[in-house]
Amino acid sequence: MGLFGRMKQVVVGAAVLVGVLAVWSGGEPVLHAQDAKSQAVIEKAFPSSSKCKRCHERVFEEWETSPLSKSIHSPAFRASLDAYLNSSAGKDKAMCFRCHAPHVREFPEQAQLFVDQAKSGDPSLDGVACAQCHLIKQVDRAKHPPEPKYELGSKTLYGPYKDFVQNLAHQSMELGLFQKSDLCLNCHQSVPSAANLGKANDLLGSYEQSQAVKSGKECQSCHMPEQVGESANGEKKRKVANHTFPGRIGKLRQEAAKLDVQTKIDGDKTTVIVKVQSLVPHNLPTTHPAWASVVLDLDIKGKNLKTVFADKRIYGRTYADAKGQKTVFDFEAAKVLEDTVLKPDETRVETFTFPTPKDTKTFDVDVTLNYAPITGPAPFLQRVEAEASKGSQDPVFQAIDIVKRTENIPINK
Ligand code: HEC
Ligand code: HEC
Ligand code: HEC
Ligand code: HEC
Ligand code: HEC
Known part of the structure; x- marks a missing residue:
C-alpha cells in the first residue's frame, strides 16, 4: 500500500475495537496502545510531515520554522483550550482543532486524542502540516466560515503545478485553489463565538475592497512569496513558494x-x-x-x-x-x-x-x-x-x- 489507503473503513473498525479493549482492560498501558493505533489510522489518511520531508526538504525546513508548524504547541493555546473545554461553550471538543489541526474534521470521534496530545505539550500529531493543506480539494465559500473538503483515499496531492515531475510516492494534480485566498480563508476569515456576531467579528475586515485585492493579490502573494528553488530534492530549480509564512515574524x-x-x-x-x-x-x-x-x-x-x-x-x-x-x-x-x-x-x-x-x-x-x-x-x-x-x-x-x-x-x- 502507498501513503494512502482505505482509511474510512479502517477507522470505523479501529474505533469499535478500541472501545472493546478499553472496557475489558481499563488499564493505562492499553489506552496508550490504543492511542497509538488511532494515531496510525489518522496518519494513514493524513501522512505525517516527516514523510514529506524525505523528498521536500526545502519546503519542510521552511514550514518547520513557521507558526503553522506549532499550531497546537503553544502554552497560550493549551491554556485557552483548557479554558474553552471548562466553559459552558466547550461541549464540542473538536472546535479549536478544526483550524489548529484540521484533520480532526475527518475523525470527529477521535477529538479526545487531539485534546490529549495538545495538552501533553509535546504532540506527535501534526497541527497544520503538509497533508492538512495539500489534500484539500475544494473550499466551500458559501459557508461562514468557509469549509474545506478533503479528498482522502486517493494518492493525489494537490498543488500549484501543471507541469509537475512524476514521483513514486504520490500522484500530483494542479488545482487553482492553491493560488487563491479561498484556501486560507477557511481558517483565517472568522472563528466561532457564543453569539453569532456575523461580520462584526470577521478577522480580516473589508479585505475584499482593499487595494491589494483590487490589484489581483491573494494571501499567497504576500504570505507565501515567490522564490526560485528546488520543489523536490534534486529536481531542477523553478518558481517555488516560501513556506515560512511570514506574518508577525519575518x-x-x-x-x-x-x-x-x-x-x-x-x-x-x-x-x-x-x-x-x-x-x-x-x-x-x-x-x-x-x-x-x-x-x-x-x-x-x-x-x-x-x-x-x-x-x-x-x-x-x-x-x-x-x-x-x-x-x-x-x-x-x-x-x-x-x-x-x-x-x-x-x-x-x-x-x-x-x-x-x-x-x-x-x-x-x-x-x-x-x-x-x-x-x-x-x-x-x-x-x-x-x-x-x-x-x-x-x-x-x-x-x-x-x-x-x-x-x-x-x-x-
Ligand atoms: C487549516 C487551517 C489553516 C489554513 C488552511 C491556513 N492557515 Fe494560516 N494559520 C492557521 C493557524 C492555526 C495559525 C496559528 C498558528 C500558531 O501560531 O499557533 C496560522 C498562522 C498563520 C500565519 C502567521 C500569523 C502570525 O501571527 O504571524 C500566517 C502568515 C498564515 N497563517 C498565513 C496563511 C496563508 C497565506 C494561508 C493560505 C495559503 C493559510 N495561512 C492557511 C491555520 C490555517
Ligand atoms: C476558524 C479557525 C479557528 C478556530 C476554530 C480556532 N482558531 Fe485559534 N487560530 C486560528 C488562526 C488562523 C490563528 C492565527 C491568527 C493570527 O496569527 O492572526 C489562530 C491563533 C490562535 C492562538 C495564538 C497562537 C498560538 O498558538 O498561541 C491561540 C492561543 C488560539 N488560536 C487558540 C484557539 C482556541 C483555544 C480555539 C478554540 C476555542 C481556537 N483557537 C479556535 C484559527 C482558528
Ligand atoms: C497552510 C497551507 C499549506 C501548508 C501547511 C503547506 N503548504 Fe505547500 N503549498 C501551499 C500553497 C498555497 C502552495 C502554492 C503557493 C503558490 O504557488 O503561490 C504550496 C506549494 C507547495 C509546493 C510546490 C511549490 C514549492 O514551494 O515547492 C510543494 C512541493 C509543497 N507546497 C509541499 C508542501 C510540504 C511538503 C509541506 C509540509 C512541510 C507543505 N507544502 C505545507 C500551502 C501549504
Ligand atoms: C518519493 C519522494 C516524494 C515524497 C515522499 C513526497 N513527494 Fe511530493 N513531490 C515529489 C516530486 C519529485 C514532485 C515534483 C516536483 C516538481 O515538479 O518540481 C512532488 C510534487 C509535490 C507537490 C506539487 C504538486 C503540484 O502539482 O503542484 C506537492 C504539493 C507535494 N509534492 C506534496 C507532498 C506532500 C504533502 C508529501 C507528504 C505527504 C509529499 N509530497 C511526499 C516527490 C515526493
Ligand atoms: C499586500 C500584502 C498582503 C496580503 C495580500 C495579505 N496580507 Fe496578511 N499581512 C500583510 C502584512 C504587511 C502584515 C503585517 C506583518 C507584520 O506586521 O509583521 C500581515 C499580517 C498578517 C497576519 C498576522 C498578523 C496578525 O494580526 O495576526 C495574518 C494571520 C495574515 N496577515 C493573514 C492574511 C490572510 C489570510 C490573507 C488573505 C486573505 C492576507 N493576510 C493577505 C500583508 C498582506
Whole structure:
C-alpha cells in the first residue's frame, strides 16, 4: 500500500475495537496502545510531515520554522483550550482543532486524542502540516466560515503545478485553489463565538475592497512569496513558494505600517500628531485570539533622557460575554464592546498633548507601533506562564516591534 489507503473503513473498525479493549482492560498501558493505533489510522489518511520531508526538504525546513508548524504547541493555546473545554461553550471538543489541526474534521470521534496530545505539550500529531493543506480539494465559500473538503483515499496531492515531475510516492494534480485566498480563508476569515456576531467579528475586515485585492493579490502573494528553488530534492530549480509564512515574524514586517510624526511646541504646551498608516490589506491586527492587539506607544524623554510623559493607543477588539462581563475569549463572546482595529489600508491620526518638558534645550519623541504581549485576567496569565517551559520569558509575554520613530526636538525660547 502507498501513503494512502482505505482509511474510512479502517477507522470505523479501529474505533469499535478500541472501545472493546478499553472496557475489558481499563488499564493505562492499553489506552496508550490504543492511542497509538488511532494515531496510525489518522496518519494513514493524513501522512505525517516527516514523510514529506524525505523528498521536500526545502519546503519542510521552511514550514518547520513557521507558526503553522506549532499550531497546537503553544502554552497560550493549551491554556485557552483548557479554558474553552471548562466553559459552558466547550461541549464540542473538536472546535479549536478544526483550524489548529484540521484533520480532526475527518475523525470527529477521535477529538479526545487531539485534546490529549495538545495538552501533553509535546504532540506527535501534526497541527497544520503538509497533508492538512495539500489534500484539500475544494473550499466551500458559501459557508461562514468557509469549509474545506478533503479528498482522502486517493494518492493525489494537490498543488500549484501543471507541469509537475512524476514521483513514486504520490500522484500530483494542479488545482487553482492553491493560488487563491479561498484556501486560507477557511481558517483565517472568522472563528466561532457564543453569539453569532456575523461580520462584526470577521478577522480580516473589508479585505475584499482593499487595494491589494483590487490589484489581483491573494494571501499567497504576500504570505507565501515567490522564490526560485528546488520543489523536490534534486529536481531542477523553478518558481517555488516560501513556506515560512511570514506574518508577525519575518520580513513582511517592513511592509506593515508607516509612522509620520509632527511635533508643535506652543509655549508650555506641546502637541504631537502621529499618523499611523496601515499598509496591510486586512485588519491589523487580525482579532483572534481575542486578546491580540497592536499598540502605539508615545514616550517623551526630557532632561537626561528621563521619560516625562507617556501615553498609548490600543488597536484591537474588546468583547463581552453573555453576562455582559469583559472577556478575552472569543468563544464566549456575545457582543463586541469596542473595535479600534486598524482597518484595511487605513490611516489613523492620533493627537497627544502634554506640558513642554522643562530644564532642557531638546527632548526626544519616541513612537513605537508593536504587537502587544498577551493580556487577560491574572489567573489565565498565570496558567499560561505555568504552561510555558520558559515561564515569563515565553515569546507570548514579549511585545514585537513593527515600526519605530525617534525625533529630537529643539526647544526655541
Ligand atoms: C487549516 C487551517 C489553516 C489554513 C488552511 C491556513 N492557515 Fe494560516 N494559520 C492557521 C493557524 C492555526 C495559525 C496559528 C498558528 C500558531 O501560531 O499557533 C496560522 C498562522 C498563520 C500565519 C502567521 C500569523 C502570525 O501571527 O504571524 C500566517 C502568515 C498564515 N497563517 C498565513 C496563511 C496563508 C497565506 C494561508 C493560505 C495559503 C493559510 N495561512 C492557511 C491555520 C490555517
Ligand atoms: C476558524 C479557525 C479557528 C478556530 C476554530 C480556532 N482558531 Fe485559534 N487560530 C486560528 C488562526 C488562523 C490563528 C492565527 C491568527 C493570527 O496569527 O492572526 C489562530 C491563533 C490562535 C492562538 C495564538 C497562537 C498560538 O498558538 O498561541 C491561540 C492561543 C488560539 N488560536 C487558540 C484557539 C482556541 C483555544 C480555539 C478554540 C476555542 C481556537 N483557537 C479556535 C484559527 C482558528
Ligand atoms: C497552510 C497551507 C499549506 C501548508 C501547511 C503547506 N503548504 Fe505547500 N503549498 C501551499 C500553497 C498555497 C502552495 C502554492 C503557493 C503558490 O504557488 O503561490 C504550496 C506549494 C507547495 C509546493 C510546490 C511549490 C514549492 O514551494 O515547492 C510543494 C512541493 C509543497 N507546497 C509541499 C508542501 C510540504 C511538503 C509541506 C509540509 C512541510 C507543505 N507544502 C505545507 C500551502 C501549504
Ligand atoms: C518519493 C519522494 C516524494 C515524497 C515522499 C513526497 N513527494 Fe511530493 N513531490 C515529489 C516530486 C519529485 C514532485 C515534483 C516536483 C516538481 O515538479 O518540481 C512532488 C510534487 C509535490 C507537490 C506539487 C504538486 C503540484 O502539482 O503542484 C506537492 C504539493 C507535494 N509534492 C506534496 C507532498 C506532500 C504533502 C508529501 C507528504 C505527504 C509529499 N509530497 C511526499 C516527490 C515526493
Ligand atoms: C499586500 C500584502 C498582503 C496580503 C495580500 C495579505 N496580507 Fe496578511 N499581512 C500583510 C502584512 C504587511 C502584515 C503585517 C506583518 C507584520 O506586521 O509583521 C500581515 C499580517 C498578517 C497576519 C498576522 C498578523 C496578525 O494580526 O495576526 C495574518 C494571520 C495574515 N496577515 C493573514 C492574511 C490572510 C489570510 C490573507 C488573505 C486573505 C492576507 N493576510 C493577505 C500583508 C498582506
